Amino acid sequence: MPSRPRSRLVLAAGIALLLVPGLASPPARADAAGGDPGLALGWERAVTTGGLLRYARQLQEISDAHGGDRAAGTAGHDASASYVARILTDAGYQVTVQTYDFPVYSSRPALRPVGTPWPEPGRDFSVMHHSPAADLAAPVHPVDLTLPPGPVPNTSTSGCEAEDFTGFPAGRIALVQRGTCNYRVKALNAAAAGAVGMIAFNEGQPDRLGPLLGSLSGPGVPIPVFSAGYALGARLAERRPVVGLRTDAVTETRPTSNVVAQTGTGDPDEVVMLGTHLDTPAGSPGLNSSGSGSAVLLELAVRLADLRPPHAVRFAWWSSHAGYASGATHYAYTLPPAEVDRIAAYLNADSLASPNHVSGVLDGSGHRPELAGRHGRGGAAVADSARIERLLRGYLSRNGHGAVEVALSGRFDSHPFAVFGVPVGGLFGGAEGIKTRREQRMFGGRAGAPYDPCHGRACDVVAHLDPEPLTLHAEALAYTAGVLAARPAGPGRE
Structure with missing residues (x-):
């Protein structure tokens, strides 16, 4: 990494409210990190359930037209990536399509x-x-x-x-x-x-x-x-x-691609990044496992395209996640070190509309060894990751919802960024795991049943999505990204 001192993205100072054009000023509310009231609520108000489901239906149509999935290395994924790139280009973003080869494994x-x-x-x-x-x-x-x-x-x-x-x-x-x-x-x-x-x-x-x-x-x-x-x-x-x-077992190499889009304005040395995976397991339309996060990022990117936050904002749709060869890992490990150092924070979105959902917030407490980082930024990364976690938890709490902590692990696309010392956070609604009785008391639903019984299966379609957690999680990510993108950075600005 470059030797220049890294200015930390500070989450404790007050900022002016960011407003989406056409929205009335919302009532003031205190920020979870302890800053001034009324932070970036315009980003939250930009999210609409109709918009989220509209993008989900488009991804469903692409899956239907390509054999029932959008798996990496297939025509269905290529069509999905082209669709996302077109939407973002039309919205005025600087779009990069990163093509790479990955190992495809198939067996019965x-x-x-x-x-x-x-x-x-x-x-x-x-x-x-x-x-x-x-x-x-x-x-x-x-x-x-x-x-x-x-x-x-x-x-x-x-x-x-x-x-x-x-x-x-x-x-x-x-x-x-x-x-x-x-x-x-x-x-x-x-x-x-x-x-x-x-x-x-x-x-x-x-x-x-x-x-x-x-x-x-x-x-x-x-x-x-x-x-x-x-x-x-x-x-x-x-x-x-x-x-x-x-x-039987067959491993072959196929090309696939990540889609990355960044605002044309804002400080490019302190980029706030949001990511999700676009690909699905083979045989599954994957509308919750990947489509929910993809729809959320599309809704945010398009709705917020006209804003001019002080920090640049970058959105990413990763490939090959379901194939255990994450496109996020390829991106992070091939990005020049100076560019990695410019990522001030990374927020991950995964399975946000699970029908038996939880609101899982990625652990930023510093208990995970991944947050130590490999490039001398471990302490700052842990502190800022913990603040991101508090922002997400605080938003959910103020809106009458609880949260459970989810361990940062290699199953999430935030992992390679944490390895490089980038502050990370994110939301996870649950996948193949089993809901506990405590989680049932917190979130409703059914204890002893999977969070998402259709995870990785053909029944993971739009009709399977729960719009309520989808919207809630989208708003929480929008609010948190708004706070991060508007926060003045620099040493001593606590």
């Missing part, structure tokens, strides 16, 4: 019993991205499992150390549990111990029960690796049956 997994009655695993069983092909049968052997599960995520360290496999009988299928380290580490340890395959299952806390989707972070693991939900994994651990694992 199967688990079959060998001499033992066994229920059909269905959606509770899948193959890890970048697993090699397999057709084998062997006994299952548990490896350092934590059953029953610990009280909090990452209690389990199953498979993370070579010592976990001490005494492992070669020629068996290693059964490991989610937690602590990534699946590639677990798989390489299993292979070194003589395992012929590996099954990783979910850890077992309330939000870690369902089908486990995962990636080996690229090809090169020598054994096939499969994944399972907690219930199936616990059953395998108890019975230790002989099971058959079979999958």
Whole structure:
């Protein structure tokens, strides 16, 4: 990174109200970060439910016209990217389409019993991205499992150390549990111990029960690796049956593209950035998983195109998120260091219209090691990320809604920006995880059921979206982005 001192985006000073043309002045309200009343409420007032659903319907039509999805590397995604670029160009933005190659992995997994009655695993069983092909049968052997599960995520360290496999009988299928380290580490340890395959299952806390989707972070693991939900994994651990694992596997490289648009005005050395992913899983229209965030960013970009905030604002629609090769990661790692340093804050939008939703705010408290950063900006990034979290929580609270903290992790496109020390935040409405009783008391809905039962499935269509959390989350992001984009920056301006 450049050696010049970085001026921090300060969130504690007062600013003048930003107004969208044609809107009356809203009543004054205090900002969560403790600044003057009446902050950037014009951005919030610009959001309309009708506009959000209109963009969602357009993405639905594109999915329908291209085989039912908008997966990266397909004509459906290319059409989506072209649509977004056209809307933004017409709105007067400087639009960049960043084309890049990414690995596409496809497979059809199967688990079959060998001499033992066994229920059909269905959606509770899948193959890890970048697993090699397999057709084998062997006994299952548990490896350092934590059953029953610990009280909090990452209690389990199953498979993370070579010592976990001490005494492992070669020629068996290693059964490991989610937690602590990534699946590639677990798989390489299993292979070194003589395992012929590996099954990783979910850890077992309330939000870690369902089908486990995962990636080996690229090809090169020598054994096939499969994944399972907690219930199936616990059953395998108890019975230790002989099971058959079979999958074909194809990895190929395809081109895809990110779409990035920036305002032509505002300080380009202190850019406020909002991002979401545009691509969908194969076979799913993805109207909540990617379409909700994409619609929110389109609505904000078009509605706010005529504003002249002091800081430049950049919107991004990422590709290849569903393929575990995030376009956000490609963008962050290929951006020149001086340009990364100009990103003052990044806000992420993901699954904002879940029918059994929560209002999840990405953790900016500094408890996550990702926020340490790699370029000497860790302390400032943690402090400003915490302020972004307070802005989002404060907005939700003032409007009568609670929030739950969501750990910053690699599943979110904010992760690569946090790695580079950029202050991050964002909202997540829930996906394949299971709603807890506490969350039911906070947000309504149904405890014990997925936040989004159609996540990754063909039923993730416009009619499946819940307009109420979609609008609420859009307004919270609009308000927070407005505060950030209007805030004077510079050392000492607390």
